[in-house]
Amino acid sequence: MVASIKDVAKEAGVSIATVSRVLNEVDVVNIETKKKVMGAIKKLGYRPNIVARSLKTQKTSTIGIVIPDISSQIYPEIVRGAEDVANIYSYNIILCNTDLDIEKEQEYLKVLKEKMVDGVIYMSNSLEPETMELIKELEMKMVLVEARDKEDRLPSISIDNEKAACEAVEYLIEKGNKKIAFIGGSNDGYNASSLRLNGYKKALEKNSIDFDENLTAFSGLKTINGYNDICVIWAKGPVDAVFCASDEIAMGVINSLREKGIKVPEDVSVMGFDDIYAASTFYPKLTTIAQPMYDMGSVGMRMLIKMINKKELEEEHYVLPYQLIERDSVKKK
Amino acid sequence: MVASIKDVAKEAGVSIATVSRVLNEVDVVNIETKKKVMGAIKKLGYRPNIVARSLKTQKTSTIGIVIPDISSQIYPEIVRGAEDVANIYSYNIILCNTDLDIEKEQEYLKVLKEKMVDGVIYMSNSLEPETMELIKELEMKMVLVEARDKEDRLPSISIDNEKAACEAVEYLIEKGNKKIAFIGGSNDGYNASSLRLNGYKKALEKNSIDFDENLTAFSGLKTINGYNDICVIWAKGPVDAVFCASDEIAMGVINSLREKGIKVPEDVSVMGFDDIYAASTFYPKLTTIAQPMYDMGSVGMRMLIKMINKKELEEEHYVLPYQLIERDSVKKK
DNA sequence: TTGTATGCGTTATCAT
DNA sequence: ATGATAACGCATACAA
Numbered sequence: 001m002v003a004s005i006k007d008v009a010k011e012a013g014v015s016i017a018t019v020s021r022v023l024n025e026v027d028v029v030n031i032e033t034k035k036k037v038m039g040a041i042k043k044l045g046y047r048p049n050i051v052a053r054s055l056k057t058q059k060t061s062t063i064g065i066v067i068p069d070i071s072s073q074i075y076p077e078i079v080r081g082a083e084d085v086a087n088i089y090s091y092n093i094i095l096c097n098t099d100l101d102i103e104k105e106q107e108y109l110k111v112l113k114e115k116m117v118d119g120v121i122y123m124s125n126s127l128e129p130e131t132m133e134l135i136k137e138l139e140m141k142m143v144l145v146e147a148r149d150k151e152d153r154l155p156s157i158s159i160d161n162e163k164a165a166c167e168a169v170e171y172l173i174e175k176g177n178k179k180i181a182f183i184g185g186s187n188d189g190y191n192a193s194s195l196r197l198n199g200y201k202k203a204l205e206k207n208s209i210d211f212d213e214n215l216t217a218f219s220g221l222k223t224i225n226g227y228n229d230i231c232v233i234w235a236k237g238p239v240d241a242v243f244c245a246s247d248e249i250a251m252g253v254i255n256s257l258r259e260k261g262i263k264v265p266e267d268v269s270v271m272g273f274d275d276i277y278a279a280s281t282f283y284p285k286l287t288t289i290a291q292p293m294y295d296m297g298s299v300g301m302r303m304l305i306k307m308i309n310k311k312e313l314e315e316e317h318y319v320l321p322y323q324l325i326e327r328d329s330v331k332k333k
Numbered sequence: 334m335v336a337s338i339k340d341v342a343k344e345a346g347v348s349i350a351t352v353s354r355v356l357n358e359v360d361v362v363n364i365e366t367k368k369k370v371m372g373a374i375k376k377l378g379y380r381p382n383i384v385a386r387s388l389k390t391q392k393t394s395t396i397g398i399v400i401p402d403i404s405s406q407i408y409p410e411i412v413r414g415a416e417d418v419a420n421i422y423s424y425n426i427i428l429c430n431t432d433l434d435i436e437k438e439q440e441y442l443k444v445l446k447e448k449m450v451d452g453v454i455y456m457s458n459s460l461e462p463e464t465m466e467l468i469k470e471l472e473m474k475m476v477l478v479e480a481r482d483k484e485d486r487l488p489s490i491s492i493d494n495e496k497a498a499c500e501a502v503e504y505l506i507e508k509g510n511k512k513i514a515f516i517g518g519s520n521d522g523y524n525a526s527s528l529r530l531n532g533y534k535k536a537l538e539k540n541s542i543d544f545d546e547n548l549t550a551f552s553g554l555k556t557i558n559g560y561n562d563i564c565v566i567w568a569k570g571p572v573d574a575v576f577c578a579s580d581e582i583a584m585g586v587i588n589s590l591r592e593k594g595i596k597v598p599e600d601v602s603v604m605g606f607d608d609i610y611a612a613s614t615f616y617p618k619l620t621t622i623a624q625p626m627y628d629m630g631s632v633g634m635r636m637l638i639k640m641i642n643k644k645e646l647e648e649e650h651y652v653l654p655y656q657l658i659e660r661d662s663v664k665k666k
Numbered sequence: 667t668t669g670t671a672t673g674c675g676t677t678a679t680c681a682t
Numbered sequence: 683a684t685g686a687t688a689a690c691g692c693a694t695a696c697a698a
Contacts, residue, residue, distance in 0.1 A: 004471075004691055015669045020693055030667060045470065049388050050447040052691035055674050060384065062427065062448070070403070070626075071413040072611065080404040083430050084511075092444065094395065095428045097416050111425065114383040115395070139335075139380065223614060251614045257614075277406065281556060283582045283616030284592075337675055351679060363683060385675030388690050469684045 003044040011040035013126040052136040062092045064112035064120035068100045073276045081297025082121055089305050106134055113138045118323055121145055125191035141307045159322045161192050164289045165199025168271055169243050173207050175333045177241035183229045184245030185221040196245045225298040226252025247272035247279045250286055265331040284328035292320050296304045336377040337665025338581045344373035397453035399447035400434045406609045414630025439467055443456055446471045452637045454576055458524035478633040483523040492655040494525045497622045498532025501604055502576050506540050507609045508666045510574035517578030518554040529578045542623040578613045580605035582654055583619055596628045598664040601654050617661035625653050
């Protein structure tokens with residue numbers, strides 16, 4: 001049987017209150033009795049039961065991280081950033097994979113509430129009204145990471161996806177490309193992929209290039225989507241460049257093109273987004289927009305912990321800097 | 334204020350015992366009173382407090398996952414596999430990144446114990462005696478994943494690293510390569526990288542090729558290590574092939590070689606290990622040994638949950654199948 | 667400085 | 683079938 005505070009008290013010949021006091025270093029306790037207690041703790045190999053403590057204090061020192069899929073390339077770094085600062089402040093994290101399934105999201109949120117987490121880092125591509133309602137009802141401290149609520153109802157960490165995409169496409173244009181395709185995840189709502197589409201459109205407009213629906217595809221953000229989508233687009237005629245809403249798409253596009261005997265960047269320029277690990281090991285190395293993934297996680301966690309401690313937030317919506325990384329998948333002018 | 338079982342009892346005009354009964358569907362409770370209770374629960378938006386329940390039942394339905402680094406390519410899939418089955422059985426997971434730092438490992442183990450997790454999935458490259466001692470002292474249910482304790486003190490899930498590496502090197506030999514280098518993480522102890530080195534040696538021996546220390550390097554498992562190590566080896570003279578203890582190393586090697594104007598696989602064959610995501614998107618696509626990462630996580634979690642429920646284990650040490658994936662980084666004979 | 671007693675929100679035993 | 687109550691391990695207000 002594992003020792004409790006009661007056992008320590010008995011062993012040390014004091015009351016549990018005193019033991020609790022030395023444990024929490026609260027009040028002043030006589031140096032001698034403190035020693036006795038410490039001795040008893042050591043002797044019994046006593047460890048505080050945090051579950052009991054949590055019930056009493058109404059704080060668990062654990063934080064939920066709700067994420068689409070940890071095996072999905074961009075999330076591990078975000079989570080690592082978050083866990084690192086959580087660890088600094090003595091919090092632990094409960095990881096929840098939702099696959100963007102609304103029911104799973106809601107289920108996890110409920111369980112997290114029942115397990116009394118002190119807050120949650122939330123990643124999703126859209127805040128459904130019903131989910132938002134649940135969040136309100138649950139009254140949980142929460143920060144949105146890698147996305148921003150359209151109506152700013154939740155504190156958030158993100159980059160300016162629209163601006164970044166616009167910049168990327170203008171970079172492509174500047175390199176002499178005119179006919180530029182877009183391949184992304186979805187074009188509805190307010191998720192990152194849609195915002196990147198907006199940026200793409202804006203760049204075209206700024207440069208007096210007509211938007212052509214035939215040059216777009218939205219089947220998903222994975223490698224396989226890029227692999228397939230480029231075929232559909234290419235079947236309607238060649239393009240100068242492809243702007244992809246994710247690096248995975250870009251890799252699929254390039255591999256697909258290679259199989260057709262089309263060279264990147266010599267024949268077609270391809271640009272990715274995110275700067276995942278594989279982007280710099282891929283051949284050709286991907287020119288892409290780097291999102292500060294680790295920072296998104298760490299800044300988000302820092303923000304959440306501030307909220308938990310009822311500190312004032314300097315900023316409700318952090319918009320982190322991104323970076324255009326010039327590598328080898330776009331033809332130099 | 335969030336409603337408790339007491340509020341529900343009052344609202345329904347029954348005792349908390351009755352509420353608890355309908356909550357846990359235990360004993361028989363009158364259909365009418367059950368309805369009343371259900372109504373009250375709904376009305377108050379009541380949710381059970383799992384922390385309180387855990388204190389009482391001594392079970393938390395949460396499991397710790399201790400891992401070197403979630404952002405390290407091979408772990409996300411393992412974790413995903415683990416979380417998926419945890420979710421099926423209504424467990425949550427607490428994720429802990431240790432960076433293989435022994436102190437961090439021990440600290441996390443202690444906290445996990447204090448938070449009363451029901452068990453832990455443990456990933457590390459070596460079980461230090463002190464860590465093993467702590468594990469014993471903490472009396473936690475634990476399964477070792479992606480490694481096997483030399484003395485089999487802990488249930489484990491792994492592949493036969495030695496055999497896999499041997500097979501990989503023999504494949505290289507079979508393809509006509511004679512001078513084969515090895516680049517790995519460390520050559521001490523009993524971790525995966527060392528076992529792969531053993532397999533490499535065994536394959537050489539079986540084929541009457543002398544082991545040459547000059548053809549080996551052990552600076553680490555990352556891309557940068559492969560990138561640098563191959564330079565050192567190559568400086569002593571060219572080789573026919575390189576067997577790498579990780580795909581990341583292999584990618585570093587290939588990129589480094591490419592910069593020297595040496596082509597893979599035309600001039601040198603390179604083989605990786607793990608089959609991480611980037612292995613199949615890399616150019617050239619990596620010939621490698623595929624570890625069933627998702628399965629390691631899911632089988633490990635299934636095993637752990639069995640242990641938690643005191644079910645008999647059919648197997649104390651699962652050795653999962655691996656697979657040699659022929660792609661494009663090794664020259665076809 | 668220390669001890670007693672109460673409550674955190676449950677489950678479960680024992681009555682009724 | 684239902685209710686009163688103890689106990690889980692701890693923190694803390696109040697007494698001493």
